[in-house]
Amino acid sequence: MxxxxxxxxxxxxxxxxxxxxxxxxxxxxxxxxxxxxxxxxxxxxxxxxxxxxxxxxxxxxxxxxxxxxxxxxxxxxxxxxxxxxxxxxxxxxxxxxxxxxxxxxxxxxxxxxxxxxxxxxxxxxxxxxxxxxxTMGYKSPVDNIDASFVFGMANPGRIALVSQSGALCIGMIHYANAERIGLSRIISIGNKADVDDADLIEYLDQDDATDVIAMYIEGIRDGRKFLEAARKAKKPIVVVKAGRTKSGAEATKTHTGSLSGSDEVYDSVFRQVRIQRAYDVEEMFDCARALAYQPPARGKGVGIVTNGGGAGVILSDWLEDMGLSVPDLSKKTKDDLAKILPAITLPRNPLDIIGDAGFFRYWAAGNALLEDPNIDILILICVHAGYARPREYAGAVLKLVAEKKHLNKPIISCWVGGSEIEEVIQSLKERNIPVYPSAQRAARAAKALYDEGRRMDLMQKRAKHAKR
CATH class of the missing domain: 3.40.50.720 (NAD(P)-binding Rossmann-like Domain)
Incomplete structure (x- = not known):
C-alpha cells in the first residue's frame, strides 16, 4: 500500500x-x-x-x-x-x-x-x-476539515504547513492569515510516534493541493528515511530546525520528547537534499510564499527597479552577501531605457527611475529588465516618498506579472513605507505577489528562488542519468 x-x-x-x-x-x-x-x-x-x-x-x-x-x-x-x-x-x-x-x-x-x-x-x-x-490535530482549508481542538482556520492556498509544536502551529496560522498567505494543509505532528516527517514529505509531495512544504522540526527520528524522502521530493521544502543550541536542544526534550542532535549534521543533511533552511517563522514564510507563486530562477542575476536610489544600494549589498549578483545590463536594454528615463538618471542596474516616476515608467523599466538576457530575477522597489504613487506602482507590478509569465522569470516586490501604504501592499499579497518590507527579506526570497532553480537542475540531471 x-x-x-x-x-x-x-x-x-x-x-x-x-x-x-x-x-x-x-x-x-x-x-x-x-x-x-x-x-x-x-x-x-x-x-x-x-x-x-x-x-x-x-x-x-x-x-x-x-x-x-x-x-x-x-x-x-x-x-x-x-x-x-x-x-x-x-x-x-x-x-x-x-x-x-x-x-x-x-x-x-x-x-x-x-x-x-x-x-x-x-x-x-x-x-x-x-x-x-x-498533537493539536489537523486542519485543511481546501477540504473544509478541522480535526483539531484549537479554534482558527487558515485561508486556502498552496503551502502545506507541518509543525512539531501545536501552539506554534496555531500561531503560524494566524501569522499566515495576517500576511495573506494561503495554506493547503496544517499538520501538527506532535511526538511522531508513528507518522513522521518523512511520511508527510512523501504524502504532500503527491498532494495536488500543495506546491511547497514548510516545516517546523525539533528532531528527526529516522535520519536515513528522512534523507531519502527529501531527496525524492519534487516539491521545494523549507524547514525551521529548532534546538540548534545547547539550551534549545534541552528545551525540545521536555516539549515533544525529541533528541535534537548536532546542528552541523542537520545543516549537512539539508544541503545534501537541497532543503531550504530558515531560522524563524518569518523567514520560512518569506521563502515559501516566493516558491509557491513564482517560478524558480535559472541564474543568479538580479535586476532592480527602484524609485529611491538608496534602497537599490542596500538591496544590492544584501543580494551579493547571499551569493547573487547585480549584473550590468545589455546594450539593447540600456538603449531601450534611455528612451523612457529622464536625463538626470542613468540606464544601469540597479535602475533608479527617480521619485517622480508614475505607472508607465515603473512598468516600462520592469519590462525592459525582464527582457534582458542578463537578468534572471526582477525585484521592484517602491519607496513611499513624497512623489511616489503606490497605487500606480501596484498596477504596474500586476501588469508585469500577468504579461511576462512566458519568460519564467520570478518577480518580487520590496515596498518600504509602513502603514500608509499597507492597503496597497495587502492588495498585492491577496494576488499572491511576494512583497517584502525590507531589502534583506526580499534578497532572501530571491536566494530561495535561485536555490530552487539549482535543485531543479540537479533533479533533471539525475533523471537523465537514470534513463541511460
Missing amino acids: SIVDELRPIFKPESIAVIGASRSHLKIGYETLLNTLVGGFRGKVYPVNPEAVEIMGLKAYPSVLAIKDEIDLALIVVPAQYVAKVMRECAQKKVKGAIIISAGFGEIGPEGKRMEEEVIEIARKAKIRVLGPN
Whole structure:
C-alpha cells in the first residue's frame, strides 16, 4: 500500500469518530467536536461518550464499536491512560486512521514513553496509521476539515504547513492569515510516534493541493528515511530546525520528547537534499510564499527597479552577501531605457527611475529588465516618498506579472513605507505577489528562488542519468 493510501483516511476522511467528545465547553473533547462541525466537514461525524445520549444535536455512542458505519478517522481526546483501551476498540472496529490529541506520553518521561509504545504497537498490528500523540490535530482549508481542538482556520492556498509544536502551529496560522498567505494543509505532528516527517514529505509531495512544504522540526527520528524522502521530493521544502543550541536542544526534550542532535549534521543533511533552511517563522514564510507563486530562477542575476536610489544600494549589498549578483545590463536594454528615463538618471542596474516616476515608467523599466538576457530575477522597489504613487506602482507590478509569465522569470516586490501604504501592499499579497518590507527579506526570497532553480537542475540531471 502506498503512503498516499495509508494516510488518506487521516487527511481526507469521509467519516470521523470523536472519541472523548464532551458536552462541557471546558473540555478539549467539546472543542474538538465543535471544530469538526464548524469547519464544514462534509462527511459523517460520530461523537463517542459513554455518558451522553446526544452532543451538539448528534447521537452519541458509548464506544466506537457501537457505531454501525465504517470509520475512516478516530480523533482521540481521552486521558492518556485510556488511549490503549480506545485503540484496541479502534482495531476491533477496523478504523483506518487515528489522530491522538491526548498528551502525557513520551514527552513526560519513561512511563509516558511506555504507554506510547503500547498504543502504537496495537495500532501497527491493526494497520492503523497514527498522527501524534500530543498533537493539536489537523486542519485543511481546501477540504473544509478541522480535526483539531484549537479554534482558527487558515485561508486556502498552496503551502502545506507541518509543525512539531501545536501552539506554534496555531500561531503560524494566524501569522499566515495576517500576511495573506494561503495554506493547503496544517499538520501538527506532535511526538511522531508513528507518522513522521518523512511520511508527510512523501504524502504532500503527491498532494495536488500543495506546491511547497514548510516545516517546523525539533528532531528527526529516522535520519536515513528522512534523507531519502527529501531527496525524492519534487516539491521545494523549507524547514525551521529548532534546538540548534545547547539550551534549545534541552528545551525540545521536555516539549515533544525529541533528541535534537548536532546542528552541523542537520545543516549537512539539508544541503545534501537541497532543503531550504530558515531560522524563524518569518523567514520560512518569506521563502515559501516566493516558491509557491513564482517560478524558480535559472541564474543568479538580479535586476532592480527602484524609485529611491538608496534602497537599490542596500538591496544590492544584501543580494551579493547571499551569493547573487547585480549584473550590468545589455546594450539593447540600456538603449531601450534611455528612451523612457529622464536625463538626470542613468540606464544601469540597479535602475533608479527617480521619485517622480508614475505607472508607465515603473512598468516600462520592469519590462525592459525582464527582457534582458542578463537578468534572471526582477525585484521592484517602491519607496513611499513624497512623489511616489503606490497605487500606480501596484498596477504596474500586476501588469508585469500577468504579461511576462512566458519568460519564467520570478518577480518580487520590496515596498518600504509602513502603514500608509499597507492597503496597497495587502492588495498585492491577496494576488499572491511576494512583497517584502525590507531589502534583506526580499534578497532572501530571491536566494530561495535561485536555490530552487539549482535543485531543479540537479533533479533533471539525475533523471537523465537514470534513463541511460
